[in-house]
Amino acid sequence: MAGTQYRGSEIKGVDQFLEDAEGLDSEREKEIGQHIGYRYDVNLVPDYDRLTPFLKKYMEIMGWDDLNWLEDIHMGYEEGKPAVFDRNINGWVRVPDSIELPDNQQDRDMIARELLLKFQMSDRHPLVTLRKAYMKF
Amino acid sequence: MASITENELKSMTQEERVKALGMTSEQLTGRSMFMEFDPGETERFEYPWAPQVDFNKRTELDTADMTSTEVNSEIRDLMSKGYGTIVLKNPRGKHSLAVGILSKLNLIIEGSTGYFGVGLIDGPNVRVNGRVGWSCGENMMSGTVLIEKNAGSTFGAAIRGGDLVCKGSVGSRTGIDMKGGTIIVGGDTGALSGFMMQRGRMIVCGNAGKNLGDSMYDGTIYIGGEIKSYGVDAVEAELTQLDKDWLHRKLKQYGLLPSKGVDHFTKVVAGKQLWNYDNLEPTEKKLIL
Numbered sequence: 001m002a003g004t005q006y007r008g009s010e011i012k013g014v015d016q017f018l019e020d021a022e023g024l025d026s027e028r029e030k031e032i033g034q035h036i037g038y039r040y041d042v043n044l045v046p047d048y049d050r051l052t053p054f055l056k057k058y059m060e061i062m063g064w065d066d067l068n069w070l071e072d073i074h075m076g077y078e079e080g081k082p083a084v085f086d087r088n089i090n091g092w093v094r095v096p097d098s099i100e101l102p103d104n105q106q107d108r109d110m111i112a113r114e115l116l117l118k119f120q121m122s123d124r125h126p127l128v129t130l131r132k133a134y135m136k137f
Numbered sequence: 138m139a140s141i142t143e144n145e146l147k148s149m150t151q152e153e154r155v156k157a158l159g160m161t162s163e164q165l166t167g168r169s170m171f172m173e174f175d176p177g178e179t180e181r182f183e184y185p186w187a188p189q190v191d192f193n194k195r196t197e198l199d200t201a202d203m204t205s206t207e208v209n210s211e212i213r214d215l216m217s218k219g220y221g222t223i224v225l226k227n228p229r230g231k232h233s234l235a236v237g238i239l240s241k242l243n244l245i246i247e248g249s250t251g252y253f254g255v256g257l258i259d260g261p262n263v264r265v266n267g268r269v270g271w272s273c274g275e276n277m278m279s280g281t282v283l284i285e286k287n288a289g290s291t292f293g294a295a296i297r298g299g300d301l302v303c304k305g306s307v308g309s310r311t312g313i314d315m316k317g318g319t320i321i322v323g324g325d326t327g328a329l330s331g332f333m334m335q336r337g338r339m340i341v342c343g344n345a346g347k348n349l350g351d352s353m354y355d356g357t358i359y360i361g362g363e364i365k366s367y368g369v370d371a372v373e374a375e376l377t378q379l380d381k382d383w384l385h386r387k388l389k390q391y392g393l394l395p396s397k398g399v400d401h402f403t404k405v406v407a408g409k410q411l412w413n414y415d416n417l418e419p420t421e422k423k424l425i426l
Contacts, residue, residue, distance in 0.1 A: 006409030036412065042336055043357050043406065045383040054180065061182045062241050063192060063262050065390050069279035069298030072317040072336060087297065094173045118178040123185055131186060132146060133155045
């Protein structure tokens with residue numbers, strides 16, 4: 001049905017998809033049983049006043065004046081839990097329950113960036129084993 | 138797994154390596170694995186396999202009589218020796234130059250490059266003191282690329298992250314299929330820029346050609362000049378204060394901030410009229426048939 005127009009629901013609040021995991025709001029979403037669109041604003045640009053010390057140090061080490069690729073990292077919500085999408089494993093990684101979430105998306109995004117970075121650079125990241133097994137050169 | 142040495146792994150066939158590392162070749166389609174962050178993870182800022190380079194350790198490489206493959210191989214070799222700043226001289230428009238660099242590095246290319254330059258990179262800061270051919274920075278994952286002059290078509294095709302900057306003008310289909318990152322053009326961009334864009338941001342300080350943002354799914358385009366025409370499903374949106382602050386910061390960073398500021402920029406986003414969610418399609422098709 002080419003040309004089906006967007007009939008998803010708007011994001012109303014920062015906790016919306018923690019309280020309602022399915023996120024079926026609009027008639028179309030209820031009809032198809034699937035939330036339409038992302039569960040966070042993918043176009044939200046970072047507020048640099050909220051940088052964490054860890055992220056500042058990362059920028060310095062890489063020789064960057066800003067967050068670079070991390071500008072695209074946001075805290076998302078998967079199955080009612082806060083999570084971050086890791087492009088290197090093409091999957092969601094959950095934020096532990098022990099981490100207290102701030103009350104706004106900007107600060108949550110900064111936490112998401114920090115956690116993802118630590119995970120991607122660690123020896124327990126699946127890419128480490130994958131590289132050993134499949135790397136050609 | 139820990140008892141297997143690197144040399145033992147290297148002497149194995151791929152199939153043997155996969156088994157030895159506890160991996161399997163079974164079909165994983167439709168399966169999911171639960172994975173959670175460890176908040177106590179050690180602080181590390183680079184991939185475990187990244188060579189330890191020092192930005193202050195600098196060297197030059199005359200590439201005049203080398204093939205692209207030889208240059209790319211030499212860059213890796215120099216990085217493994219700790220060189221963090223490498224200057225490539227006489228690139229002479231070579232294609233596929235400096236591709237696949239997967240960790241931090243300062244790379245300066247003194248001259249112009251051909252097709253598919255600095256593609257598939259993840260981390261380096263590259264400066265090209267000349268022009269670049271088609272598809273510069275294709276599939277770039279992170280880092281910064283700064284082109285001092287003009288760039289060809291499909292600039293930043295399928296880029297996933299990082300900053301790709303051209304101080305001059307670029308050809309058509311800029312940022313085609315981009316999935317993240319930021320593309321900045323100091324001059325004009327050609328037709329069908331942002332075609333099938335999915336995420337990320339594109340800033341054009343000059344004019345945009347026909348069909349801007351055609352079939353874009355998501356992402357944001359900021360245009361400082363005139364827009365020849367919008368593509369299907371590309372619509373104008375409100376430029377917020379957060380957008381302005383971010384634009385100001387980003388353009389200033391690369392010396393491209395217009396003297397009149399950023400208030401005149403037009404923000405373009407997806408109208409979402411092409412979003413297809415077809416779980417219902419089989420039923421609808423049956424009803425039609």
